[in-house]
Amino acid sequence: MNILRHPDSISFLLHPAEALWLLHSFQELKQSYETSIELLPEKEQSYWKGTLTDPTHPDLPLNSESESLELERLEWKSLRSVKTIEWLHQFESFHTQKEFEFKIQKEDVDLLLQITNDRRLLLASTYDVCESDMHHDHDKLPEDPKATALIEIDFLAFFQGILLQVLLDESPL
Amino acid sequence: MTDLKIRSATVTTPDVETQVSIELDHGWSVVVWNDPINLMDYVVYVFQKVLHMNKSQATKHMMEVHQHGKSLVAHENKEKAEHLVHQLQAYGLKATLQAL
Numbered sequence: 001m002n003i004l005r006h007p008d009s010i011s012f013l014l015h016p017a018e019a020l021w022l023l024h025s026f027q028e029l030k031q032s033y034e035t036s037i038e039l040l041p042e043k044e045q046s047y048w049k050g051t052l053t054d055p056t057h058p059d060l061p062l063n064s065e066s067e068s069l070e071l072e073r074l075e076w077k078s079l080r081s082v083k084t085i086e087w088l089h090q091f092e093s094f095h096t097q098k099e100f101e102f103k104i105q106k107e108d109v110d111l112l113l114q115i116t117n118d119r120r121l122l123l124a125s126t127y128d129v130c131e132s133d134m135h136h137d138h139d140k141l142p143e144d145p146k147a148t149a150l151i152e153i154d155f156l157a158f159f160q161g162i163l164l165q166v167l168l169d170e171s172p173l
Numbered sequence: 174m175t176d177l178k179i180r181s182a183t184v185t186t187p188d189v190e191t192q193v194s195i196e197l198d199h200g201w202s203v204v205v206w207n208d209p210i211n212l213m214d215y216v217v218y219v220f221q222k223v224l225h226m227n228k229s230q231a232t233k234h235m236m237e238v239h240q241h242g243k244s245l246v247a248h249e250n251k252e253k254a255e256h257l258v259h260q261l262q263a264y265g266l267k268a269t270l271q272a273l
Contacts, residue, residue: 050262052255054204054269062270065255072259110222117215117265124210131209157212164214 001162004101010109010166012102019100021155023091025119026084032122033081037074043125048073080115083108113163116156123149201254203247206267207238219264220246223257248273 001018004011014022032040037048050073052066087104094100104112123129127146134150205216213235220231224246237244246268247257254270261268 051267052258052270054271065270068255069259069262073262076263113215113218114264117211120210121265124208129209134209153210160212160215164212164218167218 001159003162003166005166009103009105012104012162014100014102016096016098016100018155018159019091019094019102020096021152022102022159023088023094025116025152025156026088026091029115029119029122030081030084030088032118033077033084037077041126044122047122047125048077076114080111080118083111084115087112109163109166113160113167116160116163120153120156120160123153129153200248200273201251202245202271202273203249203254203257203261204243204269204271205234205238205246205261206269207242208267211266213239215264216266219261219266223260223264 001015002013004013032044037045040048049070052062052069087102090102091100127149129146129150133146134153216235216238217228217231220226220234221228224231226234234244234246246261247254249257251270258268258270
């Protein structure tokens, strides 16, 4: 993956295999973002609802605050859906034999980081990924959906590393 | 053990203590919990962005989360603490609110 910096945007030049992974992640995210929360699998519902207080002390009387968090998280779901659909349109020109240029506005890099993290966390939640899974040699895992999920999580981690590099190069942090 | 005996001799229960703290708004903690997915560099970036920490502070708190399971990253009034929890969760960090 190579990066081209333009005045207002960033281009990621993706190998076809990288482009396929990113396309797959966006497609899956689009589905999760667009599906009403009550129709999602239980683990995805929990992810989108979030938790305001320490799960080991769930008795804090913060019902209205918890509802407020849940509503805000649903707003993120909706906003991120719009951006994901916008980015998915770029893949209409994708050919599996050629390098693919994925271009985003500079101000969207931070949002792309959040969106790719949604996918990593949703996969982890769906497949109960734990610390030891993250250090496993994925090549030796049996062929199952969890093994594929771990490869996608790893790919998105690689992509996030590049996004962080872009952000840290651009910002005065 | 000694501490537990003293506590059991008092009338105040932890629930009442929490309720009093909430009523008086003595302050609220924002706690970030460890998880196996978020990248270390990502957590450092989010702490810098949301909590306005410098890189050294952000790295210290990230390591505390990683090694001890959690880190108290802010102590604010309720409104501000709640806002920070929302912002940290927007990035996918496991952040919670705790009454002092």
